[in-house]
Amino acid sequence: MQLIEAARQPILRIDARTKFALLFGVGISSLMFPPFWLEATTFVLMALLLALNRRVRTSAKFTVAFFIMLLLDWAVSLKVSGGFVALFFSLVRLGRLMLPIFMAGILLMKTTSVSEFMLSFDRMHLPNKLTIPLSVMFRFIPTISEEWHSIRDAMRFRGIGISVHSVLTKPMMTLEYTMVPLLMSTATIADELAAASLSRGLDTDTKRTCIEDVRLRSQDYLLILFSIIIALTGGML
C-alpha cells in the first residue's frame, strides 16, 4: 500500500470545496482592485498552496511573473508620465491581478482527482444530474487545451495561423477557423468520454467512495473563511 500512497500525497491537503471557495473568493476580490497589501497576501498564499500541493515549478513560474510585473510597474511609474503610460500602467496592473485567479484555477484543476471532486459535491448534497455534467466538464478542460494546440498547428499549415495581426484584422474569420474544428473534434471526444465513463458506473445510485480522505480539516475552514472575507471586503478596503 505504501507504493500507492507515497509520491502522491500533498504536504497540505485541501478539500475540493475549499479550492472552489478560493477560486471564487480570489476571483471576486481581485476584480475589485484590492489594495496592494491584500493583493500581495493573496498571491503569497496561493503560491504557498501550490507549492504545498507539489506544484513547486508552477508556483515558482508565477512568482517570477509577479515580480517582473511589479518591477515594470515601478520602473515605468518612476521614469515617465502621461496618458499613454497610464494605460500601460493599468494593463500591467490588470495582468498582475489575474495571476492569483489563474493560480486558484490551477490548484483546483491539477491537484484534484475526479472522484474527490464528485464526492465533495455529494457531501454538499448536490444531485447527480448536476455533478455528472460538472465532472465531465472538469475532465474535459485538459482535452480542450490538447485539441487547441493541434488545431493551431493545423492552421499554421494553411497560412491562417493565429497571430496578433490576424486577430486584429479579421477577428471573425480567425474565430470561425478556430471554433469549427474545435467543436467538431471535441464533440466526438465528449461523446466517447461520456460513453466510457457511464460504462464504468459513473451514474451509480450507490454511495460513492474515494481513495482520498474527503473531509474538511481545520486548514479548510480557515481558507474558506479567508475566501469569504476577501470576497466581501476586497473592494471596500
Next chain:
Amino acid sequence: MIELKHVTFRYENAPENVYSIHNINLTIQRGECVVLCGRSGCGKTTITRLINGLIPHYYEGELSGFISVNGVEIRSQQLSKISQYVGSVFQNPRSQFFNVDTTAELAFGCENQGLPKEDVLERIEEAANRFSLNGLLNRSIFELSGGEKQRISCASVYAVHPDIFVLDEPSSNLDPASILQLKDVLQKLKAEGKTLVISEHRLYYLLDIADLFVWLDQGEIRSVYTREEILAFSPAQISAMGLRALDLNQVDLATESKRQKHTGHEFTFQNLDCKISGHSVLHIQSLRIPTGEIIAVIGHNGAGKSTLAGCLCGIRKHTGKVLYDKTEWTAKKRLKESYMVMQDVNRQLFTESVRDEVTLNIPEEQAEQAENILRQMGINELADCHPLALSGGQKQRVAIASALCAGKKILIYDEPTSGLDYESMRSACALIREVSKRTELSLVITHDLEFIMSCCTFILHIDHGTVKAFYPLDSTGKARVKKEFLSHKENEEEL
C-alpha cells in the same frame, strides 16, 4: 453467458431501413473468447455496445430482439449495475480516461461501486501486480504511451472484478510491441476464466487466445470459424473478407519494386537537435533523404517520430539545419512548403464547403486548378458538400487536396491507416502513392506493416530520438523491416 436472439438495431440518427445489425443470433459461453471481425461498419462495434449496455442506455435507436447477459435482460438493467459484471475497453485512449493520474483511474470504477477505501486500495494493488503496472502508478495519464494507456484501461476495468470483458478494437492505436503487451494481458484474463468479447479486424495477435471468430458483413453474421478454420484461409481470402493479415510473416514479399523514379534532389538534415523542457528528444547528426520517395517512419511510441515530423515541417523549434540540395530551408520556408495530414482530420477542416476548403488562403491563379485537383482526387462531386459531413476517407482526401492546391512540396501523414480495414488501407495506399508523384517528399508515420509493404519505398527507423537506420525498401529492406516488426517480443523482454 451472453445470449443474443434475433437482435436488430438501427441508430437513432441513421436513415430509415438502415440497420447497423440485422437478426443477430449469438451465444457466448462463460470463459470463452470470441472475436467479432469484419470490415469497418459491419456492425461489430454495435454488438459490443449491446453487451455492455451502452445500447440502448446511451446510444438510442430502434432495438428489437432479446439480449441477456448473465441471465439478465439488458434493457431492464441499469448501466451502473451492468458495469459491475461487464467491463469495457475502448479503442481511443484519448477519450476513455476520466482521471488525470493513473492510480485515480484504477480506483475510479471501484469508487463508483461504493467499495470501502481499503478494498479499493487492495484491488488497485492486485491489478497492478497482475499486469506489472507498478512503474506506472501515480503517473500522469498524459505522459503514457498508447500501449501503457491500454494496459491501464484493462487494469482499471479488471479492478472492478467483472466476469465479462468487452474490447472494441483495442489495438487500433498501438505499435507492434504494445500489441504484444495487450496480447499478454488478454491471455492472463482468459486464464482466469473471464469471458472476452473483442471486436477487431487485426487478428494476428488473437490467434492464440480466441476460441471463435465471428465474421460479420453488412450487419449480419455470415459465418463462425474456429481457430483452425480461420488459419486454413489463404492470405488472399483473408484480405477479401476485409481483414488484416493473420500472420505478419505472410505479408506479401513478392510485390514488384515500387521505387519511385529519382528526381535527383535530396533533403539533408544537419546536426538537428530538438529539446522538450530541457531534454533532448531528437538528435540527428546527418541524414540525407532522396526526394520523390515515400518514407515510412517507424519506431516505438515515444521514440521521436512525431518530433521529427514536427521539426521537418517547421512547427517545432530545433537547432541545426535542413537543406534542400545545397540551399538551406528555414523553418518558415518549410512551414510554407509542407502539410501534415493529421490522425484526426476533423482538426484541419475549417470551412463550409469542400471547394472553399481547398481554395482557402491561396492565390487566385492557383485556385483555378482546384477543380482539376478535386477531379483527380475523386471528390469533384462533393465540391459543395460540407467537409464535416463526409466519411473519414473522404475527409482525408479533402485535406490532401487542399495541400495539393496550395502547392505543398512536403506531405506528412500521421498514422493514416490506424483503425482501417483491409480495403480502406489499400485505397489509402493508392492515394498516397498517387499524391507522392506530385510532391517532393512523402513522410508517413506508421505502425502498419501491411501498409508499409504495399506503399512505402524507404524505411526511416527512429529509436530513442536518433536515426537507428535508413534504408530502401528493396527485397533485403523488406526482409529487414519484417524482422524489425517480428522481433519486438525479444526487445520487450530485454526491457
